[in-house]
Amino acid sequence: MHSTGKLTADSYEEFLERFSVEVPENFNFAYDFLDAEAATDPTRPAMVHVDDDGNRRDLDLAFFSSESSRMAQGLAKRGIGPGDRVLVMLYRRVEWWITVLALHKLGAVAAPGPHLLTTKDIEFRVDYAGIKAIVCEDGLAEKVDAARANCPSLTLLVGAGEGALPEGWTRFDDIIADGEENYIHTGPDGRRPGGADPLYIFFTSGTTGMPKMVTHPHTYPLGHLTTGMYWHDLKPGDLHLTLSDTGWAKSVWGKFYGQWLSGACIFTWDFRGKFTPDSLLGILAEHRITTFCAPPTVYRFLVREDLSLYDLSALRHCTTAGELLNTSVFESWKQSTGLNIYEGYGQTETCLQTATFPFMEPKPGSIGKPCPGWDLVLLDESGNPCPTGVEGEICIRLSEGRNLGLFTGYLDEPEKTATVMYDGYYHTGDKAWADEDGYFWFMGRNDDLIKSSGYRIGPFEVETALVSHPAVVEAAVTAVPDPVRGQAVKATLVLAQGYEPSDELTREIQDHVKKVTAPYKYPRVIDYVDELPKTISGKIKRAEIREKDESGN
CATH class of the missing domain: 3.30.300.30 (ANL, C-terminal domain)
Structure with missing residues (x-):
């Protein structure tokens, strides 16, 4: 499978009518897109990586194709295979993408985790999910090693970086050195992993109680075609920056699948600690970023800076998600840059559910209209559809062949899954109302x-x-x-x-x-x-x- 041609539409209605995604049989992004595309266009720009010291690396598809194959074989030699669950705790370093792609090729399940997890957090995730291996920053090794004694399922610990590692650990580079660039993993039946096989375990943010563990299959990356190609409005030659930590699902919304499928290049700024608005604006200007996505909080800080000091002329499209965008921020940003900010909404359990697309007029504070392939309904407490202007729960009608990007369930918890998937709907737990133009207005979680x-x-x-x-x-x-x-x-x-x-x-x-x-x-x-x-x-x-x-x- 190669990159998909972009559909042009003059209206939301035309977009819904004409949009479709072909799902190849037994689809595996790492083989069917990355390796296939790298074979025909090996030097296609894939990532511009800038580290915390400002050092820049330009990497192509061939690099990620070969390095992920080497990593996959190196892991396989150490006992990691299909279905094995691997916790990945790396900063925005290149090794994160190599590791996740290698796990895709093996059929192992990637479980991204933020670097701020405590030893107790790590123990909870490892024991509950039956994690077999951890790939993490060398600077986190001591914290991970402290959890080791209480995590009997762990058999492999891998450290990335140049720092010292505890006894019994393996260096990331040593695993890479053990593999070959054309490695393909197949099972005893000759089948490659893909399709409905498990791909990810995402941990939810845990704003209330312990995090839930959300599972997605190998078809999940295709759900992000809408995210990258249409919401981010990407095309070949674009350089896209999503400001997200690799420990969360949002990073694969904006730093991975949809961007590459659109022919765009991912810009990765591997800053450590908290961002500063002036540093971010300097990055946008210096590296000529063309499309940008960040939470509303970031835009709130950016508009308080003197934007006239920065050359943002390369920037042509901006998006936001995670919280609601305030009208004052929208207006300040547009006044300074001439650009709208297009909002979107989704969950760890889904891909993008609603969005304001470039061919739609933005309404600041609205999360837009339902994305193609998502049959969204606002239901009242009795399960009836809500009329215009009346708040209800955002629910997704479950139907065969639709909902590309919807999670398969909560890990090993069918009872918990059944509390949100019933009566033919996935119940998001989020409230919204729709206006007379069909735009959704988010109100919050039920308990908020x-x-x-x-x-x-x-x-x-x-x-x-x-x-x-x-x-x-x-x-x-x-x-x-x-x-x-x-x-x-x-x-x-x-x-x-x-x-x-x-x-x-x-x-x-x-x-x-x-x-x-x-x-x-x-x-x-x-x-x-x-x-x-x-x-x-x-x-x-x-x-x-x-x-x-x-x-x-």
Whole structure:
């Protein structure tokens, strides 16, 4: 299978009507796309990699094809094979892609994990998922080794980098050295892994409770054709940067399949620690990035910089997902760059479900319309479709041959899977409403909605109003008990530099919200903090704020 030609459409309706994806039998991305494409166009640019010191490497498809084959054979010689589960904890280094592609070729199951996992986190994931091997940064080896004694399923530990490794570990480069560039793994029946075989275990962010373990099959990468080719609007010659940690599913949305399938080159900025807005803007300018995707929080920081200092003339298309984009940020970015920001929505359990595509007019704050292949319905609590303007749960109608990119279930937990897949639908647990044009407006998780004096208030719409005030950098909106209203709206805020908490500022912010949105939604309680509690993937942990309020601490 080679890269797919891009469909041109003048409207959303035409796009839905004409879009289709051919799914080859027993599809395996590493063999059927990467190796096949590298055989015909070996020097096609695949990745521009810039490390934390600014060193740049330009890598082609032939590099990833041969290196992943060597890695696959080196792992096979060490007992890793089809169905084996491998935890991969690497930064945005090139070895991450080599490792994951090697596991695809073996039929082993990649389980990406962020580098911020603690020893306890590692033990939980390894024991629950029956992880057989870990490939990680040498700097994480000590933390991983501490988990080893409580993880009997582990048989192989691999360290990437130049640092010292504990006894019993294997160096990444030694595994590569043991393999051949044309290695193809086949089972006893002569069949290559692919198709419905398991490909990934993704850990959800765990904003409430322990993370769920989401499984996807080998057809999953094809679900990201929509992500890369149409939402990111990629074409051959593009250089795309998605600002995401490799420990999360979002990285394969924007740093892997859809980008290569579109003929584009992935730009990987392997920065360590927290990004700084000026550094990111420097990267976008220096390396002439053409398309860019980042969470709304990043854009919020970028628009506070003097964008006129940076040459962003190569940038032609911008997208965002993960949280809702605030109208003020959308407008500031467009005023400075001339570019819209196109929003999208999906979950670890899915690919892109809804999006605003380039041939659609963006409505800031809307997550767009359903993607082709996804039959989305908003259902009320009785399971009935909701009329225009009425909130409901985002549900996906399950049908044969559709939902390319939908997860197969929660790992080894059919009962948990059955709580979200029933009556012919996958129930996302997320609430939204649709306007008269068919655009979806996200409201939040079911348990994030606030019920006050008979009104149902979504946290995002209040947060959007809050961050449009110049004093507010970040906001988290939750409910607190109220004897009269049942629940009252509370805002937990991080202030911009130069602002200090005061009763006067609180009243000013409350008055601002009343003007920007419906007055009944304003926060009756405001708490100022230095930083918001977040998951290690950067999502706000509203549940933690609620628990703290309930405990009185």
